[in-house]
Amino acid sequence: MAFELVCPDQAPAPLIAPVALAPSAFAIRDEAPSDVDARESLLDDAFGPARFLKTCQRLRVGSVPAPGLALVATDNDGALIGTLRLWPVRAGGRAALLLGPLAVAAEHRALGIGRALIEESLARAAELGHRAVLLVGDAPYYARFGFERRFTERLTMPGPVERARFLGLELVGGALNGAQGRVLPAFAPALDLPQAA
Ligand SMILES: CC(C)(COP(=O)(O)OP(=O)(O)OC[C@H]1O[C@@H](n2cnc3c(N)ncnc32)[C@H](O)[C@@H]1OP(=O)(O)O)[C@@H](O)C(=O)NCCC(=O)NCCS
Numbered sequence: 001m002a003f004e005l006v007c008p009d010q011a012p013a014p015l016i017a018p019v020a021l022a023p024s025a026f027a028i029r030d031e032a033p034s035d036v037d038a039r040e041s042l043l044d045d046a047f048g049p050a051r052f053l054k055t056c057q058r059l060r061v062g063s064v065p066a067p068g069l070a071l072v073a074t075d076n077d078g079a080l081i082g083t084l085r086l087w088p089v090r091a092g093g094r095a096a097l098l099l100g101p102l103a104v105a106a107e108h109r110a111l112g113i114g115r116a117l118i119e120e121s122l123a124r125a126a127e128l129g130h131r132a133v134l135l136v137g138d139a140p141y142y143a144r145f146g147f148e149r150r151f152t153e154r155l156t157m158p159g160p161v162e163r164a165r166f167l168g169l170e171l172v173g174g175a176l177n178g179a180q181g182r183v184l185p186a187f188a189p190a191l192d193l194p195q196a197a
Contacts, residue, residue, distance in 0.1 A: 066086050082114065089185060091176065096176070152167060
């Protein structure tokens with residue numbers, strides 16, 4: 001449907017296509033048990049079944065998100081439109097968090113919901129005393145939050161990842177200084193011991 005834009009003191013403006021209305025409000029809150037089905041459906045839509053094959057998934061299977069760091073975004077009607085969880089890991093012997101998966105419903109993207117989820121999670125993580133965050137994702141997106149490749153250069157993931165997408169962020173300066181070795185679930189035994197000569 002087209003509509004006419006009326007400008008009282010000027011000649012009538014041409015007919016133009018309708019544009020998106022102002023962004024609707026959204027809210028960020030802790031994920032609840034009742035959110036699981038909607039969250040999984042959103043992740044299926046965003047990533048498809050291949051999401052279960054990602055290397056990051058190996059660090060999440062059998063684990064639970066860090067307390068206070070499983071977040072959802074909801075729309076005005078309370079429907080779940082965004083999800084983000086952070087997981088406790090060991091990164092070359094250092095305590096860290098693994099961020100992801102992050103997804104926003106397709107019809108609600110580019111409205112700042114992904115940014116709000118990340119900023120809220122990072123603020124909470126810092127308040128909770130976490131020191132560093134890792135992720136595997138699109139560097140052009142995550143760079144705006146301070147994630148950098150240099151923090152992960154001496155770390156390895158427990159499976160294949162594109163090195164350019166393996167990023168880190170220090171919540172406490174120097175938290176990843178010298179971090180070297182395998183990223184493991186936080187509660188796994190330390191298997192990345194130096195090899196005997
Ligand atoms: C990535 C995603 C979570 C971003 O959420 P969002 O709510 O749309 O993001 P925001 O509104 O906070 O930010 C939008 C900005 O990010 C940019 N952006 C979005 N996805 C991007 C990507 N993959 N790479 C680079 N920039 C990206 C947009 O172009 C926009 O840029 P602008 O601010 O200059 O206009 C969302 O697009 C999504 O769910 N994608 C599918 C799943 C996915 O790829 N998850 C991330 C895994 S790496």
